[in-house]
Amino acid sequence: MKFEIVVQLKKEVLDPEGRAIQETLGRLGFRALLAVEVSKRYVVDLAGSAEADGEALATRIAKEFLANPVSEIFAVRRL
Amino acid sequence: MKFEIVVQLKKEVLDPEGRAIQETLGRLGFRALLAVEVSKRYVVDLAGSAEADGEALATRIAKEFLANPVSEIFAVRRL
Amino acid sequence: MPRIGLVQFPGSNCDADVALALKRGFDIDPTLVWHTETKLPAVDAIVLPGGFSFGDYLRSGALASHSPVMAAVKEFAKKGGPVIGICNGFQVLTESHMLPGALLRNASQKFVCKQVELVTAPGSTVYHKSLFGKTSRVPVAHGEGRYYIDPEGLKRLKDEQQIVFRYAENPNGALDDIAGIVSENGRVLGMMPHPERATNPLLGSDDGLAIWQAFLATFM
Amino acid sequence: MLPVPQPIDDTPGPTFTAVLKKHKISIEEYARILKICGRTPSLSELGVFSAMWSEHCSYKSSRVHLKRFPTEGPEVVVGPGENAGVVRLSGKLCAVFKMESHNHPSYIEPYQGAATGVGGILRDVFCMGARPIANLNALRFGERKHPRTAHLLEHVVKGIGDYGNCVGIPTVAGNVSFDASYNGNCLVNAMTVGLIHEDQIFKGYATGVGNLVIYLGSATGRDGIHGASMASDAFSTADNAERSTVQVGDPFTEKLLLEATLEVLEHGLVIGLQDMGAAGLTSSSFEMAGRAGNGLRIDLDKVPVRTTAMTAYELLLSESQERMLMVIEPGKWPELQRVLEKWQLACTVIGEVTDTGRVHVHYQGKLEVDLPVAPITDDAPKYERPMTPRKMGGSGSVVNREVDELARNLGVEKLTLAMLADTGDKAGIYRQYDSHIGVRTVLSSEQHGAAVLWIQSAWSNAGDEHLGLLTSATCNERYCRVDPRRGAAHAVLRSARAISAAGGTPLAITDCLNYGNPEDPEVMWDFSEGVDGISAACNALAVQVVSGNVSLYNQTDGVSIAPTPMIGMVGKMKDVRRAVPARYGQDVELFLLHPAGSPAFFSGSLAARHLGVDGRQGALPEIPWEAEREAMDFLRNMSAAGSLLACRDVGDGGIALTAIKMGLKDGLGLTLDLSSADIQADSAVQRYLGEIHGAYVLALKSEKQADTLRSAAALRYNKLSPVGRLAASDSIAFGGWQIDREKATETYEQGIAR
């Protein structure tokens, strides 16, 4: 059972990487590129078959290990 | 118009981060965790409204900049 | 007097060290070339120095490889002009496809700074011939130095004798202990270790001088 | 436009009390604010006071004590009070340096907290016009087994490394230790050393009425709002609400800012320049105006922002990183823009210098701040907080006996291994730092002693082609807990010993005084004792304090940290070819240089801590100043004569641990026999594992041995005794105890941050 966990910076937190990519591509002529946000995506494969349990476990993993609550938020999605 | 571009290492390339996460969680007792894949996710916001154009541009950005064809693959998705 | 172009990207930070090494070791004053230049000045060879061009954002070397100056550097190399890329410069070379393969995050996932020993592989370029049989002590300092290439690519590198340096002790998980490779024509060298930092025994080693010497010998 | 800024509602009551509390402003301070304003302040103005009068910016609890530091000396060019201190190295060549804490932010978000700490101290140094050439970091974490320690260590080190490596400044030395008192409050102290020409030192003055105020660097977001007041706050683990104020560092922008700043200063394009550090735009504008005795008009609508709907309050107090405030003559604006564009940096005119002596801030058609500068910068509150001497820990001999007995019960071999693990191999830390970039590094963390940098400069005196700059940072918090005064003196001494052991002469220090809650009279007493200890040591060694930083309120849930006056020292040597490492890799005879008859002691020792002895117990022996000075001179002479192969000052775990570590990383065993050394000890355990003032383990070049012994015989206060050898053997033997070398290596290398 696979889940996707996307971990991204909270809206207000500076994303220097996204900014650098956007600015550099802008200078290279990609004027249509208005913004770039960078985040991380994890795909976890979990044993067992009960979807609810799986989702709970994926959420726990995201919360306790993958995301930094100080600056990041996460979203879990069944694949 | 926003697109998600997910970039990840090719299967045959060692992903030390995924492996480290899995090992750490395994040691901590998360036995149900069979595998972890890590990838980078970019959300690009593009000016203009023609979906096809947007998708073509997002793909071009992914192909020319965001992914390295030697070691990575990518997927583009409209958000 | 050899004319060497030293390319500077925003975030390059070993440019001054390279200039100092060339000055102290060979009394050469390189010409600085800013990344926005579309044409190279009249030079005999090009150095792409180490550092964190564009903050290493996206992938190290990726954004720099699209700089205007890189089109000119590619042109230069296509005509047989000698180029050396060190550390981030090597990453720029692979990202620009001027050298095969890719440099990935170290297997340890950590930045590593230490002296390493480099073993020169056999081959027919100036680099191979002038350095073969020596081990060179040269420092590495990088977070993304794990050389990777697919099996066919590796086979080609070996068949064509494009591998120049191997680590005696692999610090980053590089495939086949690869620390430095050269283009098929032997003119473009990329290496992770920093020969500009190994130019005086007081700084830990002067084995880098022979590497610079070999670079100069590609065109002198 | 309103004639005065919109006043807050200060009707006495719970709401108003809460507003004051949130701003950490006392009722008395508020009365003072009313007087300064001559009316009720606006919320933005209250924010300004809160930031400017925070402990962090105003040093209100510490100022009365810091006056006692010796700050003037023949080589001191700029003392405390500027962005960083300056000391002369040779001719016109000067070193600029400062240490700063980023403790609280690093505990909350270790990676970004540590990274932005490095960024901040770098800016302090380069905004004086100096090129940074070295970073150091001094770290304190909770006990090794505490659940948060490993996480904090890993991320702090990564944050420091990623930032410094990217900017391209080598991290050449540091210091780390673990103690339960830091369980809820780690310390991250970062230091930067730069080089400058004496006549080109730049100060942050907003002079010249009509000159433009320029904003340079990253756009402003809500980062770290209230950060300046947060650093003055004792946070409780129950309340993590402040977690949203994380500042994110961007070392790439920092590198551009560094190059751009040095370029515009070199071209004489700016008149005043200041980093927007703690309390961002507020402190930089008030401080720049204050130093020049001028006023400023600031138009917040012009400030580049990266998020929407920011209030004036937020814009004034944001601590977004990698920003600078500059003052320039209007005529220089076009050229300035050209330079900054090359470095891809945004710059904007946001105001001008006025002759009003006041700061006026406008935003969205309103006057938000109208405050006089001088009363806020110069007349900030200053407290002589009550102090109560602590009851000291009694007799050292009681501790000596207790440790001896406990050690023998546990087994001396076991204790030694435990101490080796505790002070284990720091390679896991320093290998993550680029230590060679800049091609000046002769000795760094890898060689275990003070760092030595080879400074070749056109500004130095002729004949100084091999000039060396040495630097080291340290503090022993266990000593400070036993005796806050001698402990602090020891921190200065230990840095001086390390620098002398490498062959250098100490020049000056910076400090980072990390203490607990100053409202606790015993903590305040610790602090005052610390200042006196540092001053005494500086006077004894003829070095001065040229810069520093105070970090108070290092406490969690009512528990204050051990007093930790971190000392960063800079020294020099004539010829780096004579620099002496603290490690040695070959079979060699060892000698102990030590004050004759000096006592080994267990009070505050590593052994005592391992054996669970109460850390406040005991007493530190008096510091033998004459002997210390004589030994340092002797070492410098021996180094200059090229007699020393290696030299290591005796530290944690006493002579045995020091000698073991001298060869362990190179796979060497040891035989150590202290029977010919002139050490006072009641037991063998104390002799070998007890700690000692002013001692060094060293190895001599064989052809210089006879000469060295001869000159040592003439020493008045010190003895040089043969004490055994480093040898390619499988065992470590001392005082009748024996440890398997491989076991020791394994224990040591499990080390730190693997």
Ligand SMILES: Nc1ncnc2c1ncn2[C@@H]1O[C@H](COP(=O)(O)OP(=O)(O)O)[C@@H](O)[C@H]1O
């Ligand atoms: N946080 C740190 N950053 C950089 N170097 C460090 C750090 N902590 C320790 N070191 C270096 O490691 C070496 C050994 O540290 P030290 O505290 O002297 O331990 P020991 O005496 O146990 O070897 C020193 O050269 C020191 O500069």
Ligand SMILES: [Mg+2]
């Ligand atoms: Mg030491």
